[in-house]
Amino acid sequence: MNSALKLIATATAFTLLAGCASHNPYDPQANQGSSNKTAIYGGLGALAGAAVGAATSSKRDRGKGALIGAAIGGAAAGGYGYYLDRQEAELRRSMQGTGIDIQREGDLLTLVMPGNVTFATGSDEIAGNFYGPLNDLARSLQQYNQSIVEVVGHTDNTGSRSFNMQLSKRRAQSVGYYLESQGVSAQRLNIQGVGPDQPIASNSTAQGRQDNRRVEVQLRPMQGAYE
Incomplete structure (x- = not known):
């Protein structure tokens, strides 16, 4: 057969x-x-x-x-839930062992990419070992193309807020522009940097600051998709 x-x-x-x-x-x-x-x-x-x-x-x-x-x-x-189930399962397989965390809440799928995986300290240049996961993500986004892709950069609160806002945006742009270069439509991409404004841990500890330095890629259904 x-x-x-x-x-x-x-x-x-x-x-x-x-x-x-x-x-x-x-x-x-x-x-x-x-x-x-x-x-x-x-x-x-x-x-x-x-x-x-x-x-x-x-x-x-x-x-x-x-x-x-x-x-x-x-x-x-x-419906979109079935569609996202398949994409989530494939992404979990391809991202296994990369340090990237995949979170699901209803129709929202989020890939949390920690700073120690994505960029060197203070840099917006993509780390060499991060290209593989980004290539896998780009292939998934091309196959499953009924989602809006929000790329959001985050920092800890070390240094000035102005610097962190700019750094977080540049990092999000680096990820978003690379996905675009790999065939993901620019019309699907929303890119923003929020600096230290959305922490997921306390900035009072080294581990907390490391957790807060991250890029998140959020997949949301396009308006009207599978309604």
């Missing part, structure tokens, strides 16, 4: 399992049908998308076409 057919079979099995789960009378979530419907419709959409993707791709690229079709079809049928 080729890869495209395997993917279609997997989507079919997922749909059938989701359907069985939604009809389990002993399931305490049975009365909360929204998540079950998302799973069912997402699975059906993935199946249809995989079939279309495989059918419209060349023989060599049929497996890849089925995969992309499954993601698009599943998202259209299951």
Whole structure:
């Protein structure tokens, strides 16, 4: 069985399992049908998308076409949550071991990139070992292109506020411009620096200041996406 057919079979099995789960009378979530419907419709959409993707791709690229079709079809049928579930899972795999933390709250997905990974102290030049994760992120943003990408730079409170505001903005710009250079549409990018104004830890300790020095990339649904 080729890869495209395997993917279609997997989507079919997922749909059938989701359907069985939604009809389990002993399931305490049975009365909360929204998540079950998302799973069912997402699975059906993935199946249809995989079939279309495989059918419209060349023989060599049929497996890849089925995969992309499954993601698009599943998202259209299951909503933005289904779409983001897939992107989150793939990003967690690609960012594993990089020091980048991925946080999810509803339809907001945030990648927290600590300062010791991204930039040298006082610099807005991207660190050499940070290009790999940024390349992975750029590829994900191109494949999953129904989100607004907010790049926000943060600093600790060491030094003047004016300097930190400028540094945080330059760092956010470095990340945003690099993503753009790797094919992410500039129309999707919002770039800002907030300096020391949004700390996540106390600036009274070295560890707290290190935690506060970071760049966050936040993915939000485009207005009207999958409504």
